[in-house]
Amino acid sequence: SGVSRPMKQTKELPYVGDVMNRDVVTVGENISVPEAARVIVGSRFDHLPVVSDDGKLMGIITTWDISKAVANGNISRVSEIMTRRVYTATPDEPIELAARTMDIHSISALPVVDKDNRVIGMITSNDLSRLFAGRRSI
């Protein structure tokens, strides 16, 4: 209703850099899980990149990891529960590639990194699914 775009119009898919969120919060690996939970709950994301003192990506902690810690009754440090093998995207990558990375690994967000592995953004499946809102065809 109210959508004036023709049904069959198509558009090249954008790049990760066009869609990513730039206001990403990161933490160091030595904070506690409750501290990380406070940071996540205060952010718009389910995913919190963990970085070294010089800003390089070291891991990721998610609300799922925190829930797993609750399930196991083991609420410790971020370094003990974070995932160290992080799948990432780059800003010059087409979003279809980021979508495929998320799909293959069943994850819902990727930190976007520069050539030095510093976190410069985040792209989520919410961002991609948002591209459908208001469309009639793919």
Place this chain on the structure above:
Amino acid sequence: SGVSRPMKQTKELPYVGDVMNRDVVTVGENISVPEAARVIVGSRFDHLPVVSDDGKLMGIITTWDISKAVANGNISRVSEIMTRRVYTATPDEPIELAARTMDIHSISALPVVDKDNRVIGMITSNDLSRLFAGRRSI
């Protein structure tokens, strides 16, 4: 690479019922938060619908809510932390509408309900973003 689909081909968007997951796990509101965390961690979803004894949707608890409980140091019962105003989808609804509901409310999944408010599936932003994997245009 290897994609033979012409760049400009389009397709009507599918309906929620075509894309939704049918293997949804639900819980009752009287279980503890660690029990809910165990159910979520054992499932493929971040979102766990909470239902009454007769299967009607009463609320939703997510890994985000569990993380908030950790942040607040208050790990209690599901009934105390679940969200009671649940946004839902129906199977005959176009996915663009479900995408819009998720976008407006900054959530990443919707329980799919039948006419009696019973949970028959779940649709997630992962499912929608997956539709982009392998595409070149929207």
